[in-house]
Amino acid sequence: MQSPDLIAPERLEQLIAGALPDTDREARMQGLALELRSSVSPAPERLRERIQSRPSPAPRRSLVSRRRLTAVLVPACLLVTVAGALVFGKGGGQDNSAAGERGVPVAVQESRSPEVVTGAASDGAGDAPQRLNGAAGGRARDIDMWIELRVRNGDQLSESAEDAARIVRELGGFVAASTVRTAGTEGEAELVLRVPTANVDDAAFRLSELGAVTNQHVVTEDLQTELDLLVRRIEAIDRAIRIAMLRLGSGTLSADERLRTEIRLERLRSERAQLDRSRGRVSADAATAQMTLALHTREAVTGTGDESRIGGAARSALELLGQAGAMAVFLAIVLSPLIFLGIVGLLARRSRARRTEAMLLERTRPASPSPSPRN
Amino acid sequence: MADDHLDGVHQYLLLLTADPTLAEDLAAETFEKALRVWRRYDPRRASERTWLCRMARSIALDHFRADARRRRREERFAHERAWQEDDHIPGTFSPELDAALRSLTAAEREVIALRIVLDFDADAAAQVLGIGRSACSMRLARALRKLEERMEAHAVA
Numbered sequence: 001m002q003s004p005d006l007i008a009p010e011r012l013e014q015l016i017a018g019a020l021p022d023t024d025r026e027a028r029m030q031g032l033a034l035e036l037r038s039s040v041s042p043a044p045e046r047l048r049e050r051i052q053s054r055p056s057p058a059p060r061r062s063l064v065s066r067r068r069l070t071a072v073l074v075p076a077c078l079l080v081t082v083a084g085a086l087v088f089g090k091g092g093g094q095d096n097s098a099a100g101e102r103g104v105p106v107a108v109q110e111s112r113s114p115e116v117v118t119g120a121a122s123d124g125a126g127d128a129p130q131r132l133n134g135a136a137g138g139r140a141r142d143i144d145m146w147i148e149l150r151v152r153n154g155d156q157l158s159e160s161a162e163d164a165a166r167i168v169r170e171l172g173g174f175v176a177a178s179t180v181r182t183a184g185t186e187g188e189a190e191l192v193l194r195v196p197t198a199n200v201d202d203a204a205f206r207l208s209e210l211g212a213v214t215n216q217h218v219v220t221e222d223l224q225t226e227l228d229l230l231v232r233r234i235e236a237i238d239r240a241i242r243i244a245m246l247r248l249g250s251g252t253l254s255a256d257e258r259l260r261t262e263i264r265l266e267r268l269r270s271e272r273a274q275l276d277r278s279r280g281r282v283s284a285d286a287a288t289a290q291m292t293l294a295l296h297t298r299e300a301v302t303g304t305g306d307e308s309r310i311g312g313a314a315r316s317a318l319e320l321l322g323q324a325g326a327m328a329v330f331l332a333i334v335l336s337p338l339i340f341l342g343i344v345g346l347l348a349r350r351s352r353a354r355r356t357e358a359m360l361l362e363r364t365r366p367a368s369p370s371p372s373p374r375n
Numbered sequence: 376m377a378d379d380h381l382d383g384v385h386q387y388l389l390l391l392t393a394d395p396t397l398a399e400d401l402a403a404e405t406f407e408k409a410l411r412v413w414r415r416y417d418p419r420r421a422s423e424r425t426w427l428c429r430m431a432r433s434i435a436l437d438h439f440r441a442d443a444r445r446r447r448r449e450e451r452f453a454h455e456r457a458w459q460e461d462d463h464i465p466g467t468f469s470p471e472l473d474a475a476l477r478s479l480t481a482a483e484r485e486v487i488a489l490r491i492v493l494d495f496d497a498d499a500a501a502q503v504l505g506i507g508r509s510a511c512s513m514r515l516a517r518a519l520r521k522l523e524e525r526m527e528a529h530a531v532a
Contacts, residue, residue, distance in 0.1 A: 009509075009516040013497065016490065029519060032472075032526070036491045039468045043385035047399050051381060051406045354505075360439040361482035 081324075085317035139224040140286035143200055146218070148294040149211030154182035157295050160210040161189045164293050167206045171199040173288065189295040200289040207293055214296075223286045230279045237272045241265060381406070383493045384427050390488035391435055393477055401438060405431040425499045428489065432503060439481075475525035483518035490515050 007015070007029055021027040151157045158180065165175045173195035180189040195203045244265040247253060253261060384405055388398040409416075409427055416426055468476065476484060489500040490511075501511040 007516065007520070009512040012516045012519065013512060029523065032519065032523060033491050035469070035472060036487060037494065039472070040382070040386050040492055043381045043402065044399060047385065047402055048381060050403050052378075054407065054410055356440070357436055358482065360436060360443065361485065362480045 081321070082317070085320040085324075086313060139222060140227050140282065141197065142221040142223050142285045143197060143289035144219045144221075145200065145204065145289060145291045146216065146294070147204065147207060147213065147291065148215035148296070149208070150214045151211040151295055151297055153185040153297055154187040156211070157182060157187040157189055157297060160295050161191060163210055164191055164193065164207055164295075168193045168195055168203060168291075171203050172196045173199070173203070176290070186297045187295075188297070189293075191293045191295075193291040193293060194288045195291055197287060197289050200291070203289075203291060207291070211295060215294075223282050227279065227282050227286070230275055230282065234272060234275050234279065237268050237275065241268050241272065244268065380424050380427050383424055384431050386492055387428055387485075387488045388431055388435060390476070390484040390492065391432070391481055393481070393484065397438070401431060401435050404434050408434065421502055422499065424493070425495070425502055428493070428495075428503045429505075432485070471526045471529045472522075474529050475522050478525050479518060479521060482514070483521060486511065486514045487518050487522065491519075 007026060011026070012029065015021060015026055015030045016033050021030050149160065151160050161178070161180050165178070168175060173193055175191055176194050177192040178189070179191075181187055193203070244261050247261050248258065248265070381402070385398060385402045388401045388405075389395060392398050392401065405427060409430055416423070420426075421429070476487075479487075486500065486504065489495045489503055490497070495503070497508050497511055500515075501508045504511055504514075506514070
């Protein structure tokens, strides 16, 4: 028969700890606990001897707590990661710096076999653009050059623009277009210059002295092949024309043959005129180079000397870390379903283990009779 | 370590299994394992007694599992050991208390052994059982109520 005055777990804890009982039931429960506590019997002597016959364990090593280990390992790993990124970045920065000192990494574009030369940004005043040998080996070339210069202020910008026009005229060229904008000490200008190809190197050299070169870009396109083709075609047509005229002047042609020859002669002359015009255009392109001179008063994008190396190294290091972080995020996203399934599986396994354990312990009787005889 | 805690661990296993011979075997196995893995014991995580009782519990559960598998393999139903007049848990328990204890489940005897007999505090007992503190208190309250009821029933009988 169950007693109506049930004892709450919290009150039971107090009674076990020695609190004074308030009711008979509490007193009985406390008495029960005392009886259980006082009924402890020592382990059998044979068990004690059995255990004491074992050798003593080796001294326990002092363990490093997980917290201390984490406090040391995490900063160490971060330090190694950052140092590695800086080393890689420094190597990349040095490469970039070396290229800057050379002045020109060369890239070739495929377009009527042009040759592209791009100058890296440099703040060295008066750095000369790469020499192009405008009439290299006499070959016809179409040269398109872009030069960007930084000047101190708006006044110098105006003076430099005037000087550029004067230089180009002195070299036999002309200013095709000009735009100048100034506002106080700031300003920018753009001049499109046409310069005889033979003088393009001199022009580039003299123009670069007007300020600090911050960028340069050149596209050269070989026109000689096209020109040679045109010349050979023209020569072939000239020969065909002479042959046709000789035939017409021979007086041996029938009326029909004469007519056909005259038609053919007319067609040849027309084609020759067209080829002449093409040759003229190609020759004109090869005769002068287009130079675009951009002047500005903006600060240089890149630093100088050592600062650019450090900046480049730091930037490369940050890029590397950024890429590593992006890769980590990508992997986390890709692997997250597997991780989730793993966690769910682990929790299910633990839950099952707990249920099995509870089932084993809920047996009223011992699991099985002991194989050894009971005493 | 063995000298200090052998009595407590043996008593715990005795109440858990209600089988003196099995308790003795499991206690020996517990201390054998403890001596082997002693270097891995971290005193910051639990006291020696808690660590040993947790190990003893694990070993006892392994024994129960193996026994259950064996009986399933032999295609026998669970063997109910016949209650015998002289069957008792060694100790100075009164006959009513002894009979009442044997009528409890292993889980109920286990929590009584830890909290009452060995005087573990609530946190240490919960750590051994692998449950929360409040769950441990609730389990103890139920076990003691049931023990009291069984004692009354035996007394009446």
